[in-house]
Amino acid sequence: DAGVTQSPTHLIKTRGQQVTLRCSPKSGHDTVSWYQQALGQGPQFIFQYYEEEERQRGNFPDRFSGHQFPNYSSELNVNALLLGDSALYLCASSLAGGEQFFGPGTRLTVL
């Protein structure tokens, strides 16, 4: 049984560009949450998707948007990248309000 998978593993972009990160949840899970982890910090909640809708959002600007597909996979989009967006982006899946399982993350570097 595959766990949570994310792609790509690493990404380098320049300021002003746009990026799309992808997440496939653990089999049987219907909820996907996205987190940003800057170096030396704990993960910060970005938003959560359930039934293809964003149902919770953290303190992130509108440049951060997402989508969930009918197969429960999800994308995180970031527009107009800033240097401060450099971080590890973690996806976590769960079944309803149960335990969240994290993927290995995508490390984004903005130059």
Next chain:
Amino acid sequence: RKEVEQDPGPFNVPEGATVAFNCTYSNSASQSFFWYRQDCRKEPKLLMSVYSSGNEDGRFTAQLNRASQYISLLIRDSKLSDSATYLCVVNMASGGYNKLIFGAGTRLAVHP
């Protein structure tokens, strides 16, 4: 004030030592509590849930004090393999939705 605060460490301890981590949270509406472990450049993994009655899993003991909004983790007989960052996590559950709030983590280095 951060929602979840932890001592960043690092804690440098010899094998066999006992080490304690503390954490405070600011929102009294927090529903559930956890300790996660994160190895270098890896994803966080659930170590254990934390209950008011206290709970133990082998060498690990976690405790919650709701009145003081304080969470602790005790590791006995430290092993080299315990070296990692330990994240204190609060679950802000509401209406069936759950949102995890992480502390910045406490780094532990166990040496021979």
